[in-house]
Amino acid sequence: MNSPTRRALVAIFALSMSVAPDACAEIAYPYELPAEVRAALDVNTRKKVPFNNLLLGLNCNWPEGQYGMVGYNHPDAQKLIRSIKPSSLRWPHGVWANVYDWEVDGRRMDDDYQTQYRAGVEKHPDLRYGFPGLHALHQELKFDVLFVWNINYDSPEKGVRRLLDHRAKGFNVRWIELGNETFWKNQRSNAVSDVHKYIEVTKAHAAALKAAAPDVKLSVNVTWREASNGAWNEPLIAEHYYDAVTLHKYVTPGETPDGIKEVLNSRKLILDTAETVRRDFRSRPIWLSEWAVDCGNNALSVLGMADTYLGIFSRPDLFEIADYFQLNAAEALVTYDKATHTHTKTSYGAAYEIVRDVFENSTLLESRIDSSKITTGLDAVSAEAVIKDGKLTVFAVNKTTRSVPLSVKFDGVVYEKPFKHRAFAFKGINEFPSFALQESALANLPSESGAVILPPLSINRIDARLSAPAPEKISQ
Numbered sequence: 001m002n003s004p005t006r007r008a009l010v011a012i013f014a015l016s017m018s019v020a021p022d023a024c025a026e027i028a029y030p031y032e033l034p035a036e037v038r039a040a041l042d043v044n045t046r047k048k049v050p051f052n053n054l055l056l057g058l059n060c061n062w063p064e065g066q067y068g069m070v071g072y073n074h075p076d077a078q079k080l081i082r083s084i085k086p087s088s089l090r091w092p093h094g095v096w097a098n099v100y101d102w103e104v105d106g107r108r109m110d111d112d113y114q115t116q117y118r119a120g121v122e123k124h125p126d127l128r129y130g131f132p133g134l135h136a137l138h139q140e141l142k143f144d145v146l147f148v149w150n151i152n153y154d155s156p157e158k159g160v161r162r163l164l165d166h167r168a169k170g171f172n173v174r175w176i177e178l179g180n181e182t183f184w185k186n187q188r189s190n191a192v193s194d195v196h197k198y199i200e201v202t203k204a205h206a207a208a209l210k211a212a213a214p215d216v217k218l219s220v221n222v223t224w225r226e227a228s229n230g231a232w233n234e235p236l237i238a239e240h241y242y243d244a245v246t247l248h249k250y251v252t253p254g255e256t257p258d259g260i261k262e263v264l265n266s267r268k269l270i271l272d273t274a275e276t277v278r279r280d281f282r283s284r285p286i287w288l289s290e291w292a293v294d295c296g297n298n299a300l301s302v303l304g305m306a307d308t309y310l311g312i313f314s315r316p317d318l319f320e321i322a323d324y325f326q327l328n329a330a331e332a333l334v335t336y337d338k339a340t341h342t343h344t345k346t347s348y349g350a351a352y353e354i355v356r357d358v359f360e361n362s363t364l365l366e367s368r369i370d371s372s373k374i375t376t377g378l379d380a381v382s383a384e385a386v387i388k389d390g391k392l393t394v395f396a397v398n399k400t401t402r403s404v405p406l407s408v409k410f411d412g413v414v415y416e417k418p419f420k421h422r423a424f425a426f427k428g429i430n431e432f433p434s435f436a437l438q439e440s441a442l443a444n445l446p447s448e449s450g451a452v453i454l455p456p457l458s459i460n461r462i463d464a465r466l467s468a469p470a471p472e473k474i475s476q
Helices: 006-018 076-085 092-100 118-123 131-143 158-168 194-213 228-239 258-265 266-280 299-313 348-361
Strands: 039-050 056-060 088-091 144-149 175-178 215-220 242-251 286-293 319-324 334-337 342-345 363-371 373-376 380-388 390-397 404-410 419-425 444-445 453-454 460-462
Touching: 006 334, 006 419, 039 390, 039 444, 056 286, 056 348, 076 131, 076 334, 076 342, 088 319, 092 266, 131 242, 144 158, 144 286, 175 286, 194 215, 194 228, 215 334, 258 266, 258 299, 266 299, 286 299, 299 348, 299 380, 299 390, 299 460, 319 373, 348 380, 348 419, 348 460, 380 404, 390 404, 390 453, 419 453, 453 460
Parallel strands: 039 404, 056 088, 056 319, 088 144, 144 175, 175 215, 215 242, 242 286, 286 319
Antiparallel strands: 039 363, 334 342, 363 380, 380 390, 390 460, 404 453, 419 444, 419 460
16 A cells, blocks of 8 residues: 555554545635636557556455455355446455465464564454455456455465366466565565575475466555665566566655645656666566555545546556555445445446446547646546447546536547537536446536537546448457
8 A cells, every 4th residue: 555554554443434434624625726727638540459447447345344254255255246346356355465374265474474464364264365255256247357366375286276276167277466565565475584595485486387377467565655665676687587566655645735745646656666666677568466545435535536647547558467455445436334235336336337337348449638727737628438339439548627618529520510528527526426336437518519528537438439430440
């Protein structure tokens, strides 16, 4: 996570999570907008790339205070996953991957390394992560899995047995992260207590895994904080035994005016961080296996999240995998009432659902936005276009408190035909509605020929008709 302290707080307070979002302070829009706000999207339907569904992955946590001690084995956890039908999951999520003993499906530490997470291991010896439940769901739903390997305590031989076991059970074990955030001292063990030991241990794992399964891709975890952790990255840069680097990046600055500005600019902040990592690590693919955007439960957090998704999608050359953190804990897409066994979708979850419905299994078209600026370098509107099932859809985010006309060109021709416009529009920046799990946040808006009017503070889906070029030239 963004800091050891933040991860610790998530672990500590997970037991006290409630169905209703936490009360948040009122915030104000941090910029004075220009007198006129407009946007234009230019789409080239002849330049396209298949959308990478691995960019829609999720981390899932099953706090023992809510779901018992059985993880994915819990019937309500299984009900939630069956309802969402994820395209990909990360297993196990986060810090607890470092102490996961796959042979018993529980937590284990067999050294005296001092870390704040030891208490969580020792106090819950009966806790299970729920691999049988995950396996049953995987066999039914056929989602992809990004695995996090326990390099803190497992030997390379045990790691190979784990790979062969999971493949025999039907998992396509192709992507493995070698530990979780080991650059933080509190996530290490005696075996990997510094970067040089980490390299020695992960090299041994990599050699054994590649010998058993040459097609497997392996990632090492790197830090983004050059000032305090540059010493961790530098020795890894010189190595060649891994295929990718794992980056975790959060824009979670709080509800101050400066924090709100960061969230509105979260897309650029995350892309700039990824660019720096790619430059340092010689263009290796990036696995953004934890990320989130948050300045409180409000509209701007959700719009910043949606805008960041578009930034990730726009750079298939940069990101190979992305997993949002997370489904049901920090920056939750879904909350849970254990008394009624009811899951409720948050505004984050509603936004994710719209994003996923538009982009999953689609073909991404080359698009260029020309937008008024909220401030220097910050577009008021972001948008992308896709072809899916032979239909063309524009997805647009309006991060301003104004209605914004959006004109769209396809192959240089202004679109003036009828369109279907639906939007998840917030009534104010402090709004953060929740929804029943099967309820859509999208509302139908007037659909006329000409410019689309994006409501203030909105996530928009615009479905268009396209007669030229011919359908066979633009469909998958």
